Amino acid sequence: MVYRILELKNLKTSFFTKAGEVEAVRGISFHVDKGEAIGIVGESGSGKSVTALSIMKLLQPPGKITGGQILFKNKNLVEIPNKEMRHIRGNEMSIIFQDPTMSLNPVFTVGNQIMEAILNHQKISKKEARAKAIEILRLAGIPSAEKRLNDYPHEFSGGMRQRVIIGMALSCEPDILIADEPTTALDTTIQAQILKLMRDLKNRWGTSIIFITHDLGVAADFCSRIIVMYDGLIMEEGPVKSIFFDSKHPYTRGLIESIPGVIQKGRKKRLVSINGISPDLFSSHVGCPFMPRCDFAMKICKEKQPPYFDAGEGHRSKCWLLHGEAPKKAPWVKRRCADGNR
Amino acid sequence: MATDKEPLLKIKNLKKYFSAGSSFLSGHLVQAVDNISFTIHKGQTMGLVGESGCGKSTTGRTIIRLYEPTDGEIWFDGYDLTHLKEKNLKPLRKRMQMIFQDPYASLNGKMTVKEIVGEALDIHNLSSSKKERTEMIHRQLKQVGLSPRHADRYPHEFSGGQRQRIGIARALAVCPEFIVCDEPVSALDVSIQAQVVNVLVDLREKLDLTYLFIAHNLSIVRYISDRVGVMYMGKLVEIANTKKLYETPAHPYTQALLSAVPDPFSHITGIKNRVILNGEIPSSVNPSSGCRFYSRCRCACSYCKEEEPEMKQIGSDHYAACHIL
Numbered sequence: 001m002v003y004r005i006l007e008l009k010n011l012k013t014s015f016f017t018k019a020g021e022v023e024a025v026r027g028i029s030f031h032v033d034k035g036e037a038i039g040i041v042g043e044s045g046s047g048k049s050v051t052a053l054s055i056m057k058l059l060q061p062p063g064k065i066t067g068g069q070i071l072f073k074n075k076n077l078v079e080i081p082n083k084e085m086r087h088i089r090g091n092e093m094s095i096i097f098q099d100p101t102m103s104l105n106p107v108f109t110v111g112n113q114i115m116e117a118i119l120n121h122q123k124i125s126k127k128e129a130r131a132k133a134i135e136i137l138r139l140a141g142i143p144s145a146e147k148r149l150n151d152y153p154h155e156f157s158g159g160m161r162q163r164v165i166i167g168m169a170l171s172c173e174p175d176i177l178i179a180d181e182p183t184t185a186l187d188t189t190i191q192a193q194i195l196k197l198m199r200d201l202k203n204r205w206g207t208s209i210i211f212i213t214h215d216l217g218v219a220a221d222f223c224s225r226i227i228v229m230y231d232g233l234i235m236e237e238g239p240v241k242s243i244f245f246d247s248k249h250p251y252t253r254g255l256i257e258s259i260p261g262v263i264q265k266g267r268k269k270r271l272v273s274i275n276g277i278s279p280d281l282f283s284s285h286v287g288c289p290f291m292p293r294c295d296f297a298m299k300i301c302k303e304k305q306p307p308y309f310d311a312g313e314g315h316r317s318k319c320w321l322l323h324g325e326a327p328k329k330a331p332w333v334k335r336r337c338a339d340g341n342r
Numbered sequence: 343m344a345t346d347k348e349p350l351l352k353i354k355n356l357k358k359y360f361s362a363g364s365s366f367l368s369g370h371l372v373q374a375v376d377n378i379s380f381t382i383h384k385g386q387t388m389g390l391v392g393e394s395g396c397g398k399s400t401t402g403r404t405i406i407r408l409y410e411p412t413d414g415e416i417w418f419d420g421y422d423l424t425h426l427k428e429k430n431l432k433p434l435r436k437r438m439q440m441i442f443q444d445p446y447a448s449l450n451g452k453m454t455v456k457e458i459v460g461e462a463l464d465i466h467n468l469s470s471s472k473k474e475r476t477e478m479i480h481r482q483l484k485q486v487g488l489s490p491r492h493a494d495r496y497p498h499e500f501s502g503g504q505r506q507r508i509g510i511a512r513a514l515a516v517c518p519e520f521i522v523c524d525e526p527v528s529a530l531d532v533s534i535q536a537q538v539v540n541v542l543v544d545l546r547e548k549l550d551l552t553y554l555f556i557a558h559n560l561s562i563v564r565y566i567s568d569r570v571g572v573m574y575m576g577k578l579v580e581i582a583n584t585k586k587l588y589e590t591p592a593h594p595y596t597q598a599l600l601s602a603v604p605d606p607f608s609h610i611t612g613i614k615n616r617v618i619l620n621g622e623i624p625s626s627v628n629p630s631s632g633c634r635f636y637s638r639c640r641c642a643c644s645y646c647k648e649e650e651p652e653m654k655q656i657g658s659d660h661y662a663a664c665h666i667l
């Protein structure tokens with residue numbers, strides 16, 4: 001039996017701005033098993049980061065969780081008091097952010113900050129904490145760790161700072177790590193190093209990881225399951241292979257086809273682009289949010305939000321095209337039906 | 343593509359150094375671009391890739407003389423514009439334009455789209471009447487997929503992709519032949535990137551444009567370029583036609599850079615022989631002699647530390663600077 005670490009049930013998060021309520025996350029449900037890495041992909045404004053902040057309960061006003069449950073080890077985080085949450089945060093759950101410069105305090109040494117994280121959550125002496133901090137830096141692949149402990153963040157490069165933060169986040173061996181675009185600010189060769197480090201540490205401690213990114217390549221590389229978000233909703237969810245090779249959603253298809261492959265062989269075709277622009281945050285939420293940009297939109301898409309259709313093996317897709325009575329407009333749907341008849 | 347003809351743009355031993363630190367007397371020099379040479383033929387798209395700080399943007403900016411080159415030669419269509427005075431440069435500036443990375447910072451927020459696109463027309467006195475000017479602006483907007491009714495709006499009323507289209511329209515307003523595209527899609531969302539890349543490709547065909555396409559996204563560079571140059575710490579380490587560079591990269595850095603890109607399909611189809619580089623990019627302030635990639639190279643020997651490798655030909659239209667070749 002796989003142990004389910006985290007489960008979101010119909011989570012809703014809104015921002016109450018002067019201009020009105022912005023529903024950033026509009027009822028999403030998913031789960032994370034122990035030792036699993038799942039990827040949340042989507043474009044800016046799709047609600048990926050708000051989901052992460054909601055899980056950590058780090059939302060700042062005017063942001064507020066307006067409904068649903070976040071079950072972490074069978075505890076509902078939405079309801080527990082802040083004091084208890086403080087104990088969980090950093091100890092059982094950690095988060096790392098995109099910009100490693102912003103996440104470290106410039107006026108304290110790196111060692112000081114790692115030790116603070118350890119001492120806050122574990123009952124050990126300062127000396128032991130220091131030894132542990134050195135160990136963490138070493139695991140994070142920082143040379144002459146003992147000496148670097150006394151350095152300030154500005155003396156580290158961007159990639160090294162991100163290593164320090166990953167080390168710090170994993171210092172208390174949390175059950176779950178949320179990585180919000182951890183490599184977006186870094187160069188390609190450094191990104192490869194960081195991904196390797198995260199993979200090694202994940203295997204070492206069996207930490208579950210929620211990896212948030214807009215880069216489908218990184219998500220495919222790192223995760224076993226992928227969630228595609230659009231306008232605060234999960235449009236499609238499934239194992240990496242099904243998402244990339246057998247996607248059932250026009251938006252996911254568009255995203256995949258719009259990346260020119262590095263390794264892809266064959267003739268140069270025109271890039272497939274998704275028409276139009278990302279939805280307006282204040283827009284009314286009738287029908288499918290992707291409808292205005294969808295090549296296959298039907299009448300019902302405008303009127304009613306599609307439910308999730310099951311496509312087998314944990315693959316679900318929120319699109320009316322999968323409905324039994326829908327016209328077989330999209331080529332991939334046709335293919336699926338042909339397979340089904342055989 | 344006329345490769346037998348004289349190239350449209352020829353860069354020879356181009357150098358651009360910046361003085362670092364508070365005083366130029368301190369003698370610290372950032373060798374942002376050091377001794378690079380390449381040519382671009384008319385109608386060709388040359389891609390320039392590399393990690394941040396490798397000098398690719400500086401190269402682009404120096405070529406159109408936004409920066410004064412420290413040394414070397416820049417030839418554009420038979421004119422040496424390395425040391426041309428501003429006055430003599432102006433007619434050439436009309437023929438070479440630039441598209442910038444950040445569509446939020448590169449458009450003046452206090453000007454309407456009409457003013458932004460029209461400014462270039464005024465500088466070069468390209469329109470004889472007000473009516474003609476408006477017509478020209480509308481034509482440019484249509485060309486990049488915007489509508490003439492957008493002309494009186496301000497940049498903040500547009501999305502990122504639309505702003506980048508405004509930037510392209512502004513560059514095209516003076517009917518240039520050569521455009522430096524400095525990371526034109528990096529700031530955009532994935533689905534929007536494809537739209538802008540398609541606009542650039544369509545315009546290239548329609549207007550017979552020549553691009554220098556600077557980007558760190560290797561897959562987009564592969565898609566759009568005919569030839570690609572790879573830069574590392576101010577040096578050009580490898581230059582070849584796109585197919586060769588991506589399929590048979592010769593320089594250890596190019597190999598590592600290409601294998602570091604997580605490609606969704608390569609991973610799933612099982613190609614996994616990753617080369618992961620150790621260490622970080624060293625500082626380009628007063629770099630040591632020898633090969634600049636020495637500290638991170640898996641093939642490095644003691645010779646690499648002392649002797650700087652020369653660019654040499656290793657195949658037809660394939661050049662690389664490495665001792666092991």
